Amino acid sequence: MRSIIEYLKEIVFGVWSLMQGMKVTGSYFFRPSTIVTQKYPDNRKELVMYERFKGEVVMPHNEKNEHKCTGCGICELNCPNGTIEIISKTIVTEDGKKKKAIDKHIYRLGMCTFCALCVKTCPSNALAFSQGFEHAVFNRALLIKTLNKPGSQLMKGVE
């Protein structure tokens, strides 16, 4: 008798647990708002990527064309695959001191693995990730980018 009750219990529990599964898929089916697919090429105008998305390394400049990069070269040392190359120059400041400054911050997008070590280790937070992910170009040379804008200067107060 007990085995029969166990058998019936098993059937009822089995049916109940299958119903739980069907409830989940059914609720997804009847609520199209749960769809996560992006219609990508159609919605590229309104497509917003996530804040933490690692698109490509950029150097943010303010409106006075100033950046925070001191040319210390820590990002170059930390880059595991030689993507970053710092070309520095020596400048004379207003009070007559000689100082090292950035001439060119070269970033080779084609070699970058987006590991974010450069962004994390930068002591003055000069680097950041942009949201752009459409990296395809027709010429390989276009993947070698200079991150500091021409004529840009070090921001005041950043040492």
Place this chain on the structure above:
Amino acid sequence: MPFDIYNFTSFTQWIDSSLHNAMSPFWTALTEMVIIGVLVLMFYAVVGLFLVYAERKVCAFMQNRLGPNRVGPFGIFQTIADLVKLLFVELIPIKNADGFLFNLAPFIVIIAGFMAIAAIPFANGLHAIDMNIGVLYVIAVSSMGVIGVLLAGWSSNNKYSLIGAMRSGAQIISYELSVGLALITIVILAGSMQLSVIVEAQRDGWFIFKGHIPAFIAFIIFLISSTAETNRGPFDLAEAESELTAGYHTEYSGIKFAFFFLAEYMNMFIVASIAATIFLGGWMPFHVGPWVGFNHIMDFIPPFVWYIGKTFFVIFLMMWFKWTFPRLRIDQLLTLEWKYLLPINLVNVLIMAFLVLMGWHF
């Protein structure tokens, strides 16, 4: 009868008599067969294409995706594009395959589907053959498809195909019993095996309501076991993609693969339409015994619409559990049949017989 306006009997009889007047009985029979064959073929292709599209959409929505949406509005021409591609794909000849059986197998699978479709009443009078053993015929014919599957697996000379075909064989032999017993439950209630009589008996209420509990249990068992019989859903061991590449049709390409693919969806349609006919009243509108006015309003919806609606409801149920449940192992599959479905079914038949005897059904 208000819904005599949707009665096709006089239309088909008019075609028959005008053909008889024009030619000898032999040629009349031949012409009628050709007409019905062409109609069924067209129906087969259209329904097959639509079901492939529907399956992909339903599956996509259940998995929080969009499904096909590039070819035409909402991707409705996707399957047509796929079919055109399949028609032009090269048929790869298989070395060391048994050529004759290899080429025969897809046709056997397709023919099984065709033969089953002949017995299904689509609407009042829209019925190719109305046999007095309709239910038995449908069970017998729809299980013939497994011969095609076994031939395909054996003749491909491929271990995946053979394993898939053998699993399919074991599965269909077991689940055939449950399909048969579930239908017998309703045959007891209807008192006939003729499909037109079964549909007519549901004029004052569908069998799933008339036979209440045992009919409902039989419906569930029929859904489970017929899904297994069509090698679908959680029972698709015969073509388990993750284990057997594509199972019995691994070696098939181009149009021969398309035959298998189409046959799978057509078998689903046939099974669903049998379920709709036997349990949900076929083309019979939704009637509640004594509510004359309500019944009269329901009669204005054409029977073909009722039939298609019910069939697609059952198809939706089958897709629903296909895309919810994980695939069963072969031992779980056989356990489910022999330890659960079959005993429940036998008891259910007994209960139904008792109910009919005591007149406890509606």
